[in-house]
Amino acid sequence: MVQALLEVRNIRKAYAGVQALDDVSLTVAPGEVHCLVGENGSGKSTLIKTVGGAVQADSGEIIINGTSFGSSISVIQSIRHGIQIIYQDLSLFPNLTVAENISLSQMIEQGEKLTNWKRIREVALRSLAQIEEHIDVDLPLDRCSMAQRQIVAISRALTQGAKLIIMDEPTSAITAEDVRRLFKAVRRLNEQGVAMLFVSHKLNEVFEIADSVTVLRDGKKVGDYQASELNQDKLTFLMSGQNLEYKPFQFDPEKEGAPLLLETRRLRKVNQFHDIDLKIHAGEVVGLTGLVGSGRTELALSLFGLNPPEGGDIVIDGSLVRIKGPEDAKRHGISYLPEDRHGQGLFGHQTIADNVVATVIDSLRGTTGLIDARRRDRIWQEWIDKLKIKTPSGHNLVSSLSGGNQQRVVLAKWLAVEPRVFIIDGPTIGVDVVSKARIHDVIQELARTGMGILVISDEVTEIMQVCSRALVMRKGRIVAEFTDLQSVQESEISQVVAGIDGSEVVA
Amino acid sequence: MKTSFPKALLARHETYLALIIILFSIVLANATTGFLTAGNLLSVMRGGAGLGILSLAFFVALVSGGIDISFPAIAISGQYIAIRAMLAFGINSIWAAFGISIAIGIAYGLFNAFLITKFKIPSMIATLATFNLYHGALLEFVGTEAVNVGRIPTSITEFGRMAIFRFETEQGPLGLSIFVVVWGAAIAATWFIMRRTMLGRGIYAIGGDAEGAKRAGFRVTRIRYFVYGYVGFLSGIMGIIHVSLIRFAQPNNIVDTALLRVIAAVILGGTAITGGRGTITGTTLGVIIIILLDRHLIMLGIPSAWTEFFIGIVIVVGVIATHLRMKISRVRRGELVVDRAH
Amino acid sequence: MKTSFPKALLARHETYLALIIILFSIVLANATTGFLTAGNLLSVMRGGAGLGILSLAFFVALVSGGIDISFPAIAISGQYIAIRAMLAFGINSIWAAFGISIAIGIAYGLFNAFLITKFKIPSMIATLATFNLYHGALLEFVGTEAVNVGRIPTSITEFGRMAIFRFETEQGPLGLSIFVVVWGAAIAATWFIMRRTMLGRGIYAIGGDAEGAKRAGFRVTRIRYFVYGYVGFLSGIMGIIHVSLIRFAQPNNIVDTALLRVIAAVILGGTAITGGRGTITGTTLGVIIIILLDRHLIMLGIPSAWTEFFIGIVIVVGVIATHLRMKISRVRRGELVVDRAH
């Protein structure tokens, strides 16, 4: 057997109240694509951080290419031995150029004292070429798109002669096309002997790319598997210890006589969206899908008053309204769950409980003007239970939660408002499959209480699972509507999304 | 996860401040004769009221995630313009004094807010600039002439002598100065706003995360206007308190001494410079510590030239202590593992 | 996506600063007689060298994502201690002067870095505190006595008169002051560090994202020590430049005038107060604008009391202009739709 590139033995790591890693071992062979899966808070990010030296394990052993580093390794050691980590926030420098972002780490690692601009550009260009990408390397990074930044981060890892590239949810913020491109690059790297360890909650990606899979549950290892011996259901079961069943949501507003809550008429804004006619009835879940950049977020933002449209009408309960700011939207019963939850929706320094009740604190005021503490505690406790937020206490700070659990806090916070129209942009980004299903249930439950919901998602599967009706947006226009999701194939919708069917007409 | 009563108390920054005050008072009471007299304590509080009011203003701005260092210029502008206007028009009413000073304070505060919200200038830069703008304008357009006690309107000097709960002692009549009453009212108002209104929650929210607060439906711009307007309002009040205390108006007063003390008091009081955290109790205890130090170093035989040096040390030690205490409690809660650099 | 040459130039903040300088110079040349003389320009540059050097220091601290407002106290400490030491030990050498002043500057700078990195005190608070600490210590432990021209060591006054490229004119001999040479050297050194060394890249990197810089392998703490040490180093140099310019040492000098001007110059120069962005060209142009304004208001018939007011306006207008320009270019790039609150 070839010597393992990375071997992790019996790692333990405890945070107060949580055993984040409990006797976890892992082996990555050269050139393999190894996938780490598990529910939110199962310890994936923590394991990665231990290997990268960002977090010190309590006990265990880390061995790279036969060299043992004991239970903890420093960042520099880890890099020197060919381990490259790309964190969820990418750790890039918005104020530096693309070239610098790609090349600097290598210069540091080589102990360079002076900057050689020519080399910086060369290294960057070569590295981009390695994965067949073209970005203007003199551009400041803050002028690059999210997907470009992802590419920059990967290129950076490549510059350092990485033998193992570790990525924490690399695909949660980029388009399907970029994912494909990324995977192509990954395969090319594998051929060169570079191994990959990555975390993803999108199981189809796991099967597409992974050679082997390690499953974590509650900080313990469930087992190592060859990807070929698994399928989606089996993997879900290994992760969660339960099987999932999907309950498609059927709802016909006309049959039910459901009132029209929100309607837009020829809503438009230059360069963003055009002639949008949209209807949301009480009790239905409308899906809105499309490629990244197709204008969905901009549309949602304008319904929430954060991006005033330039023309067209918004009609709520039959009367024309103008929504000039979030407070207007709130007054009309519209809530919006933002897509980019990285810090935006959360008050990081406050407790989980405070965050959950932040939006409803007003309504908790009794006749005395004092806040009804008991009701408040009940509300956040209820939401922590409902969404299974993994924490020892609601009094902990939000920043102590794992990525997926932070997402749930945001969701809880907005759901607690109990709006009439709820716009959810990317409800399950970074959420594990099981919780995803759970969140879908919650959304459908809410719809049954008469709420009108608009779900924005890249994932057609998700749209099919949670919605009763779906719209597809392309280049700022609604190009298709699917009223009966039971009778269409996923691939049909995907083709419209990608524009492959050539149709510009409403189906 | 309820913590038991004494433990919860121990975890609070305010407890430590109170302990420092008690300890320092014991030292003072033993080392000097003049400290523990009703007369001294009442006079110390009277003298500290201005600082206390400005500290509340600074506290509110910090909690909102901003900073306002123009307040000394606002206070002196309110004061000096009010006095000069009263003299010019022959008005002699304490209400007019407060009215003019507060109006100017609010106007200047709103102008700060305008710069900060409209042009998104970082508040420190904006208020540093307006500090010079307001003070420069005062010197240039209003004048530099000092107004002495003889010319200060009598309503103002009388206001300075007003007291409630008067009682007679061997050293003469004592009472709780009206200044302390105004300070108390400012504390109560600020407490009510910060703890009991949505506006106050909004101030904390925008200090924690402005973008999130906006999405949560808080009217961020409006809240900022309130914050800086309120700083101006309190500064205007302090301007009149100050002139009725020293019975002399000169356009360089306040500007020269207030800034450092106020910052020291508020930081010591545990308000986070990064916004979103801080309590009124902490701020007020911080003010008391600074006043005690400032007024009694001499009693302890420490020359007054040391004050500047000493306040510097107090800020450094105070901030370090706050940092260490927070770190310990964060480690306890299991939050702090990856040490983030600032 | 290359932009064409003139367009790229138009997008740069520095272009606008240069235009302002040219415009202002034309106004001055037409409105006054004394402006466009070699003597005046050389003397203005000589007088501005100290401000220029301090601005470089402040610029570096801002780029690193920190701030250091203790530099006036550091500069005066270096200056005054150097002079007093030279007098006390009968040393008369410009090298000794620079040596002592720079040593003190670096030591103080490193102490700032210690507080900031070790205790994670926000740099603004830390340096506000040490400002008072350093200045208070100087007054308390070194003294307050002024050293007049007659007692200033001759090596220092001679240094102040040194010039290169001397030439004779009708108004007497002219030359490029040694101060300007030192300033130029400081610009070159800072440029080299910031643009041509990994250290410099590290300073920009930690200003952009300190956590990311740490992960990328930059030694963040070490870089911070360098930054504040460098601020101290430049401040120490400026201390000696200053005393050889005015031939008079008094421990309240510099402290009373430098802070506002330096901040105004650097901000005007387009350095982001939030760190990570800024250029040396911009900073130097900012310095030139401030010097031109400061030195020629009287020539334009604007009374000297206006200076403070005027610099306030310059900061406000400068920051607003920068903001608007940035906004426009962001809208052009299609970034700015959702207006984010700060």
Add this chain to the structure above:
Amino acid sequence: AREERTADRQFQIAMVVKVEGVAWFDNMRLGIEAFDREHADVRAWQTGADTADPAAQVRIIEDLIAQGVDAILIVPNDPESLVPVIERARAQGIVVVTHEASNIRNADFDVEAFNNLEYGAHMASVMAEWMGGSGLWQPFVGHLTSTTHNEWVDGEIAYLQQNHPNIVKANRRLEENENQQVAYERSLEILRANPNIRAIMGSAMSTMPGAAQAIEELGLVGRVAAFGTCLPSVAGEYVESGAAESFHFWVPADAGYVSANVAYHLLTGREITAGVDLGRPGYNSITIQNNEHGVPVIYGQAWMSVNKDNLDEWRNPDGSWKL
């Protein structure tokens, strides 16, 4: 009620100056120390803040009151801001004597080296003579709020208007914040803006060296000269170089000594009337005039004029300056 002095108790007399660390008040300290030495029953000392800040002065005086001194001598930064604290001091039986504050409201006595208007006229006459009776001049004050400086300038202007109508003021009085660097920069500027200026007249001690430096730098020595109030140690070098022509002052040590003596007289129950000799040159035959608030103001005739001719009289044998 003043307490009786016991044999082992000395009179505590404290001088509070505007600001510590400037030559002027360093010299004043010598007078206070001399007085202390000469009187066994007196402990006299000098103190002051680091910045010319009225509030700091109030604080120092409050400290002194708390210490229970017998007399406080004050050179006020801002006479009016001291009113309440002087009131408090006197209520406790402390003698308060001010210097350079002829408009003080409630002190026991104020000591002036001379009448300010007369002094201004004297300085202007020296300047006018040098200018040959015509040309531009520029007066400076330390702060626009300073009474004394402004009175001197008033005296100068009045004298010139009456006697030399061809001598014209270039600009309204400029403020230099008692800061030599500011004086230097402002002088450079005003000289460039008005190439015809012949004289700069300083009031604060920092003006002359600053102005002289600017004159030297612009190569104007001989054509322009600095005048005003200053000390040999500060201005001597510039008089020698010709950038400054002459300067005037009263000896701060003497003023300090005399102020202490006034307090000592009062503490020991002696009366002070016109013609009394207070023990220092220029104060041998004082006049007394009540100001508008009824405070008796003691005037001497104690001004010194120094130029190239008598500069060396102010030098010690080792070459250093006496003052």
